[in-house]
Amino acid sequence: MVVDTTLCTVLSNEYGVSISTPEHVLAALAGAGIDNATIEVDAPELPIMDGSSDDFTFLIGCVGVRPQPSRSRPRIEVLKPVQVQDGESWARLLPSDRFRVSCTIDYDHPHVGVQHFDFDSACQTFSETVGRARTFGFLHELEWMRARGYAKGATLDNAVAISPDGVVNDGGLRYPDEFVRHKVLDAVGDLALAGAPILGAFQGFRSGHRLNNMVLRALFADQSAWRLEGAETEAQRVVA
Numbered sequence: 088m089v090v091d092t093t094l095c096t097v098l099s100n101e102y103g104v105s106i107s108t109p110e111h112v113l114a115a116l117a118g119a120g121i122d123n124a125t126i127e128v129d130a131p132e133l134p135i136m137d138g139s140s141d142d143f144t145f146l147i148g149c150v151g152v153r154p155q156p157s158r159s160r161p162r163i164e165v166l167k168p169v170q171v172q173d174g175e176s177w178a179r180l181l182p183s184d185r186f187r188v189s190c191t192i193d194y195d196h197p198h199v200g201v202q203h204f205d206f207d208s209a210c211q212t213f214s215e216t217v218g219r220a221r222t223f224g225f226l227h228e229l230e231w232m233r234a235r236g237y238a239k240g241a242t243l244d245n246a247v248a249i250s251p252d253g254v255v256n257d258g259g260l261r262y263p264d265e266f267v268r269h270k271v272l273d274a275v276g277d278l279a280l281a282g283a284p285i286l287g288a289f290q291g292f293r294s295g296h297r298l299n300n301m302v303l304r305a306l307f308a309d310q311s312a313w314r315l316e317g318a319e320t321e322a323q324r325v326v327a
């Protein structure tokens with residue numbers, strides 16, 4: 088269950104055990120088509136790695152995946168548009184014949200500005216187009232975050248830092264539009280918490296973990312907006 092979305096997603100169970108920042112490993116699993124895996128963690132948060140899904144994708148590739156032909160693999164089919172709004176920001180889920188995630192960001196910063204990226208699972212590979220995009224932050228926000236106990240481990244090894252003059256990291260960006268691609272990565276991870284793959288299109292405008300979670304809740308709150316589809320048609324894939 089999602090209990091907090093202030094800066095990252097925080098999950099908690101009925102015993103009060105919580106784990107934060109699961110979205111990047113969930114995105115790596117979802118991007119690899121895996122929806123059945125056991126993850127053991129002995130800390131209150133997932134390791135941030137390099138701030139993207141790349142290390143998790145690499146490790147999944149090392150271990151390999153295994154089909155589960157004997158088990159059904161239902162998908163959550165979006166039947167009609169659902170939208171949530173917070174000021175100028177919004178997120179929506181729409182019917183689609185395939186899984187798509189489109190994000191638009193609009194930052195009042197000359198080195199970020201307006202960026203748009205459309206991930207289409209039918210013709211793009213998650214690990215190549217989105218999975219390497221790192222989390223990012225503005226240097227002037229770091230003080231605010233650290234004062235509240237967040238981002239204590241934030242370094243240039245696990246995040247892209249943006250100053251008024253531009254990207255601080257040596258080597259610059261991995262994609263010219265890395266910022267919006269990371270928003271797509273986060274959305275793929277957050278949507279993986281639906282419990283089954285989504286057959287539909289997500290669109291977000293200045294959205295984040297909170298709106299991503301809200302739009303899922305709005306979908307499930309409307310029984311006429313979704314159904315479980317293809318329960319007996321596809322094999323599940325698990326980490327071997």
Ligand SMILES: [Zn+2]
Pocket residue numbers: 110111222269273
């Ligand atoms: Zn992220």
